[in-house]
Amino acid sequence: MTVVAPARSELAIDSRRPFRQLVAAYVALTKPRIIELLLVTTVPAMILARRGMPSLWLVAATLVGGTFAAGSANTINCYVDRDIDKIMRRTSRRPLARELVRPVEALRFGIALGVGATLLLGFTVNWPSALLADAAILFYVFVYTVGLKRRTPSNIVIGGAAGCFPVLIGWSAVTGGVGWPAVVLFGVIFAWTPPHFWALAMRFRDDYAAAGVPMLPVVASARTVARKIVGYSYVMVAVSLLLAPVGHAGLPYLAVAAVLGAWFLVEAHRLSARARAGVDPKPMRLFHLSITYLTLLFSAIAIGQLIR
Numbered sequence: 001m002t003v004v005a006p007a008r009s010e011l012a013i014d015s016r017r018p019f020r021q022l023v024a025a026y027v028a029l030t031k032p033r034i035i036e037l038l039l040v041t042t043v044p045a046m047i048l049a050r051r052g053m054p055s056l057w058l059v060a061a062t063l064v065g066g067t068f069a070a071g072s073a074n075t076i077n078c079y080v081d082r083d084i085d086k087i088m089r090r091t092s093r094r095p096l097a098r099e100l101v102r103p104v105e106a107l108r109f110g111i112a113l114g115v116g117a118t119l120l121l122g123f124t125v126n127w128p129s130a131l132l133a134d135a136a137i138l139f140y141v142f143v144y145t146v147g148l149k150r151r152t153p154s155n156i157v158i159g160g161a162a163g164c165f166p167v168l169i170g171w172s173a174v175t176g177g178v179g180w181p182a183v184v185l186f187g188v189i190f191a192w193t194p195p196h197f198w199a200l201a202m203r204f205r206d207d208y209a210a211a212g213v214p215m216l217p218v219v220a221s222a223r224t225v226a227r228k229i230v231g232y233s234y235v236m237v238a239v240s241l242l243l244a245p246v247g248h249a250g251l252p253y254l255a256v257a258a259v260l261g262a263w264f265l266v267e268a269h270r271l272s273a274r275a276r277a278g279v280d281p282k283p284m285r286l287f288h289l290s291i292t293y294l295t296l297l298f299s300a301i302a303i304g305q306l307i308r
Contacts, residue, residue: 025095029078029106030071030113038070038166039063040295044302045170045185048247051305054174061124062173066166068117069133073140073162075110079103080145084211090204121169129172136165153216156201160193161186181247184239188297191236195229195268196290202283226268226275229286233268237261240297249304256300264293 042062046054053059078085078096082103085091095101101109114137122130144159164186171182201208201215202225208215217225240261244254267286274281 021100025100026109028095029075029101029109030067031074031078034074035067035070037291037294038163039066041185041189041298042066042166042170044298045167045182046174047302047305048181048185048249049171049174049179051308053306058125058173061120062129062170065117065121065125065129065133066169068113068120069137069169070166072110072112072114072117073137075106075113076137076141077145079107079110080141081149082106084150084213087211088204088207090207121173125173126176128176128178129169132165132169132172132178136162136169139165150213153214153219155213155215156197157194160197161190163193164189181243181249184243184246187239188236188243189294191232191239192290192294194232195236195264196287196294198225198229199271199283199287199290202281203287222275222281223272226272226281230265230268230272233265237265243301249301250308252307253300253304257297260293260297260300264289 043059046059046062078094081091082094082096085094085097091097096103096106114134117133117137118130121127121133140159140162144155144162148155148159167185167189168178168182171185172178198216202217202222205215205217209218216228237257240257241254243249243257244251267289271281271283271286
């Protein structure tokens with residue numbers, strides 16, 4: 001009788017792993033660092049909608065539901081992109097790329113998180129928020145990951161809208177609907193996403209090229225990418241200032257938004273100048289600044305409402 005040994009990948013996945021390592025792998029599928037950034041925008045939107053601090057129970061339920069929704073979208077994204085994640089150095093340590101979790105189990109986990117998010121938000125917050133969370137998951141998975149990412153350089157411009165949904169969910173959690181201030185917040189993040197992500201893609205251009213993903217820095221020159229980054233940065237700053245009259249965010253917020261916006265524009269122009277000069281534009285400076293910018297801007301929204 002011939003005994004067929006299991007494939008090496010099967011051995012890697014089937015071997016008994018410590019429970020802590022298995023939990024860490026499933027947590028990693030949800031991309032916690034991205035979720036943190038999404039949640040940073042949710043609470044200030046809730047505070048602005050309430051014109052003060054909402055109940056802690058509502059905040060907690062919205063954040064947990066939002067975490068489940070974001071985790072669902074990110075996990076299914078890992079499932080769909082597991083082939084290119086193995087190729088790219090930046091993503092080669094993800095659980096599916098390392099075969100720490102079976103793909104079918106990751107998919108089930110992602111779907112379960114989505115169902116959990118829907119039920120939690122629907123029964124403890126409200127159903128409009130639950131439906132917005134579902135829309136965010138579907139948009140990120142089917143519009144961005146499946147439909148756009150591997151087909152067009154405009155992938156992140158359109159697909160980045162998925163990351164704007166948390167402000168709508170936060171606003172809806174408080175009001176039961178979506179108001180114009182929430183739309184402005186959506187616009188800020190929508191315009192922020194291309195400079196943020198293109199800076200990262202400039203740094204890992206070779207990774208995306210090897211994986212066949214047509215991110216803008218792969219198909220366009222550094223000068224072209226930098227010019228577009230500057231353009232979107234101006235739109236982002238303009239929309240952030242619009243929140244003062246539309247969302248009644250107040251003069252302190254307006255002052256902070258103006259200072260932060262000027263800081264961002266200076267860095268965007270610096271990147272552009274280096275790209276035009278044909279030297280390393282050092283895009284990760286703008287990438288890290290973009291995270292700081294968004295965190296401080298939304299903190300200013302929350303603090304402005306709490307001290308009024």
